[in-house]
Amino acid sequence: MNIKLDENVHGDVAAALTAQGHDVATVRDQGLAGRPDADTATRIIGFFAVVLGTANVVGGFVVTDRMLEMFKRKPSEKQEAE
Amino acid sequence: MSDNLTELLFLATIISFILALRFLSSPKRARLGNQLGALGMLLAIVVVLSQEGLEGYGLMAIAMAIGTVVGAVGARKVKMTAMPQMVALFNGVGGGAAALVSLAEFHNLAPAAGRLDANESVSILLSALIGSVSFAGSMIAFAKLQELLSGRPIVYPGQKFVNAAIMGAAVTLAVVVVAGQEEQWLVVALIAAALVFGVLFVLPIGGADMPVVISLLNAFTGIAASATGFVLHENVLIVSGMLVGASGTLLTLKMGKAMNRSIANVLFGAFGQVQAGGGAAIEEGRTVRATTAEDVAIMLSYARKVVFVPGYGLAVAQAQHDCRALGELLEERGVDIKYGIHPVAGRMPGHMNVLLAEANVPYDQLYEMDEINADLPQTDVVLVLGANDVVNPAAKTDPSSPIYGMPIIEVDRAAAVVVVKRSMSPGFAGIDNPLFYGEKTSMLFADAKAALEQIAAAVKAL
Numbered sequence: 001m002n003i004k005l006d007e008n009v010h011g012d013v014a015a016a017l018t019a020q021g022h023d024v025a026t027v028r029d030q031g032l033a034g035r036p037d038a039d040t041a042t043r044i045i046g047f048f049a050v051v052l053g054t055a056n057v058v059g060g061f062v063v064t065d066r067m068l069e070m071f072k073r074k075p076s077e078k079q080e081a082e
Numbered sequence: 083m084s085d086n087l088t089e090l091l092f093l094a095t096i097i098s099f100i101l102a103l104r105f106l107s108s109p110k111r112a113r114l115g116n117q118l119g120a121l122g123m124l125l126a127i128v129v130v131l132s133q134e135g136l137e138g139y140g141l142m143a144i145a146m147a148i149g150t151v152v153g154a155v156g157a158r159k160v161k162m163t164a165m166p167q168m169v170a171l172f173n174g175v176g177g178g179a180a181a182l183v184s185l186a187e188f189h190n191l192a193p194a195a196g197r198l199d200a201n202e203s204v205s206i207l208l209s210a211l212i213g214s215v216s217f218a219g220s221m222i223a224f225a226k227l228q229e230l231l232s233g234r235p236i237v238y239p240g241q242k243f244v245n246a247a248i249m250g251a252a253v254t255l256a257v258v259v260v261a262g263q264e265e266q267w268l269v270v271a272l273i274a275a276a277l278v279f280g281v282l283f284v285l286p287i288g289g290a291d292m293p294v295v296i297s298l299l300n301a302f303t304g305i306a307a308s309a310t311g312f313v314l315h316e317n318v319l320i321v322s323g324m325l326v327g328a329s330g331t332l333l334t335l336k337m338g339k340a341m342n343r344s345i346a347n348v349l350f351g352a353f354g355q356v357q358a359g360g361g362a363a364i365e366e367g368r369t370v371r372a373t374t375a376e377d378v379a380i381m382l383s384y385a386r387k388v389v390f391v392p393g394y395g396l397a398v399a400q401a402q403h404d405c406r407a408l409g410e411l412l413e414e415r416g417v418d419i420k421y422g423i424h425p426v427a428g429r430m431p432g433h434m435n436v437l438l439a440e441a442n443v444p445y446d447q448l449y450e451m452d453e454i455n456a457d458l459p460q461t462d463v464v465l466v467l468g469a470n471d472v473v474n475p476a477a478k479t480d481p482s483s484p485i486y487g488m489p490i491i492e493v494d495r496a497a498a499v500v501v502v503k504r505s506m507s508p509g510f511a512g513i514d515n516p517l518f519y520g521e522k523t524s525m526l527f528a529d530a531k532a533a534l535e536q537i538a539a540a541v542k543a544l
Contacts, residue, residue, distance in 0.1 A: 042186045043138060047145045049182035054149025055156070056176035061120040063157035063168060068113040070439040 091129045092318040098122030099322055103329065109445065126318050162440050163397045166429040167227040170296045173303050174220025180306035181213030181273060187313050192264040200260055205312035207256040207272065213306035214273045216299045218280025223292045223299065226284070227429065233289025241286055242350065248279045287349065290471070293430035294337045294348045301330025333431065340425035342477075342487035370506070373524035375533060378465075378500050379540030382408075385462035387418045389454060391491050392438065394428050395468020395503070396530050402441030404534035405467060409443070411541050421447050422454035422464075422491045424472035451491055461496040466517075468502065468530045474515045484513055499523045502533045 005014055005026045014024045098118050105115025131142070153172070160168045184206045191206075192198050198206070225231040252275035259268050287295055304326025311319030338345050382388055390409065396402060409419045421443065427434035435448055449457070458464065466473055473493045476483040493499050499522050506518065517523055526533050 039190075042190045043141060045182050045186040045189065046138075047141055049179045049186065050142055050145035051149040051152070052175040052182065053179035054146045055153035056149075056172050056179060057123055057153070058150045059153030059157040059168075059172045061116060061123070062154050063160065063165070063172070064116045065113065065120075066157060067162070067165070067436045067439075068116055070436065071109055071112070071445060 088129055088133065089317075091125060092316075095122040095126040095129070095318050096321045098125070099325055103325065126322075130316070162437050163394075163400075164228070165433060165436065166293055166296065167224050169430065170220045170224040170227065170292070170299075173296060173300045174217045174224065177213040177216025177220060177299070177303040177306055179213070180303065180310045181210050181217060181276075183310050184209035184213065184313055185269060185273065188264075188269050189266060192266070198264055202313065203260045203264070205309050207259060207269070209306050209309035209313060210269060210273050211252055211256060211276045212302050212309065214276035215280040215283070216302040216306060218277040219284045219299045219302075220280075220296065222281050222284040223296050226289050227292050231285075233292075235288045236285040241282070245279065245282050248275055248282065252276050252279060283349075291348050293426065294334060294341075294345070296430070297330055297334040297337060298345070298349075299330075301327050301334060304328070304330055337426060337431060340431075340489065341485070342489060368519040370518050371524045373500065373526050375526065375528070375536035376540045377524075378526055378533075379537050379544060381463050381498060381500065382412055382417065382465070382537065383415055383541050383544050385417055387420075387457075387461045387463075388412060389420050389422050389458065389461050389464045389493075389496065391422045391424075391464060391466045391469050391473055391493055392427065392434055393424075393467065393469025393472060394434075395470070397428060397434075397437045397468070399468065399530035401467070401529075401531035401534050402437055402443070404531055404538065406438075406441045406443045408534050408538045408541070409447070411538055415541070419447060420449050420454060420457065422451065422458075422493075423448055424451050424469070424491050425489075427469065427472055451489060455492050455495075458492055458495045462498065464493040464496040464499045466493060466499060466501040466503075467534075470503070470515055471513060473517055474513065475517055475520075476513070476515065480516075493517065494520055494522065497522065500526055502526045502528060502530050504529055 002023045003017055003025070005017075005024060009026070011026075014026050017024045099122050102115040102119030102122065105111040105118065131139075156168065156171070188198075188203075188206050188210075191202070222231065226233050252272050255268050255272040255275065259265070259272070284295055304323045306323070308320050308323030308327060311317065311321075311323055334345060338348060341348075343351070390405060392402075392405065396405060413419050421438060423434050423438075425431055428437060435445075438448060439445065469491075471477075471485060471488075473491050474483075474485060475490070475492070475494050477485045477488040477490045478492070480486060494517060499517065499520065501518060501523060503518075503525060505527065518525060528536070
């Protein structure tokens with residue numbers, strides 16, 4: 001059986017279940033300890049954080065590309081003209 | 083995805099970021115570097131999203147779609163002249179994102195006091211504090227550059243005391259929370275104080291110094307993101323935040339050097355306020371020599387070497403194309419054309435290069451300040467187009483000038499100088515310019531675009 005154990009379950013339980021042939025994943029092993037399920041407030045704040053972060057990342061790369069594109073073209077055009 | 087694979091892919095991301103920065107330092111590979119960085123970022127996002135224990139994909143997809151549309155449309159639509167504002171906006175939202183993540187994490191982790199250990203709460207509070215300052219400060223920088231707010235320093239008595247008190251309050255709140263009072267309202271109050279501080283801290287800084295401020299706030303955003311990385315236990319975020327922090331810091335220092343001013347002076351000097359005292363040594367009753375487009379056309383046509391010194395005024399007048407056209411016309415007549423670019427020409431480093439590149443000015447005609455200064459004594463005519471402070475000889479000669487010591491393009495060393503300017507009003511920094519009264523200087527009072535069109539027409543008619 002696949003079993004997932006929350007962080008409040010003692011480590012011995014996981015060991016015992018593993019010994020009986022079950023697949024055990026624990027919240028602690030997955031680095032999720034201390035992370036309760038997100039509530040509505042967390043989701044709302046997180047939503048805006050993702051909007052802002054994505055705007056920053058996408059906008060930053062796109063605008064940089066737009067600027068650099070103009071530079072790249074120039075010397076080659078000049079060479080063609082000569 | 084296994085932990086090992088995840089870590090390996092994050093390592094690949096970090097390597098791509100570092101290579102991207104490396105490539106960006108040469109014009110040839112700069113675009114490739116940026117694309118490599120974007121690819122690394124995409125990889126990081128995919129890896130993060132495929133980690134176990136994640137939920138709320140639908141909500142995230144909506145948020146990312148909105149962010150992508152806003153970012154991409156903004157980046158596509160923005161005029162090249164408005165680039166510094168755009169950089170301020172993008173930087174601000176990055177800081178805001180870091181602050182929001184830390185708030186969400188605090189909300190999530192600390193329903194009961196004592197749930198957080200000290201290094202977690204310190205990371206959360208640093209991210210909230212620095213991210214909020216960066217967000218609010220960037221918004222004010224944006225407003226100043228967009229001229230929604232006056233570009234002049236906004237000062238009042240006791241300002242530094244007020245700012246210090248607000249910062250002190252924010253830091254005190256942070257200390258109280260770390261000490262164990264894990265109350266959410268304290269964190270909200272801290273963020274509020276940091277936002278107010280961000281606003282008040284940028285208000286007294288003049289519009290001319292906004293690029294330095296943006297660069298500094300950019301470093302702040304990087305550090306905030308890095309702190310968020312500690313909160314989320316994500317090495318990739320710690321490292322990439324630090325790369326931003328380090329490059330922002332280096333750029334800030336470099337700009338300070340280009341203006342011969344310390345960062346402290348930029349931040350706390352209320353630049354431009356000293357105008358009444360500074361530069362007062364210039365005697366009254368000075369005269370300027372006005373000239374006409376026809377005379378300038380003759381001067382330029384019979385010169386051997388001409389240097390254009392473009393400033394932000396050129397870009398405001400949307401005259402880059404006319405500038406290039408006049409340059410080509412003169413080149414056909416055998417005149418040697420160069421462009422002298424001051425490191426802080428335009429509104430941020432490299433801004434003028436971008437604006438000229440947009441107008442198809444060949445990259446190899448653009449010369450940096452030091453290169454062009456060596457050339458100026460052999461130059462027949464310098465055409466100053468909408469530049470002011472960066473050619474102000476007071477920076478070399480007048481110790482009482484606020485810009486004294488700033489490296490300038492030494493146009494007064496050329497045989498003749500023509501300044502195209504709409505009026506005698508002072509430049510962005512609000513400082514009088516003795517160049518305009520110089521013996522070798524003639525003034526062409528006109529909008530840069532109209533002036534260049536008239537000069538070009540007169541050259542053709544010769």
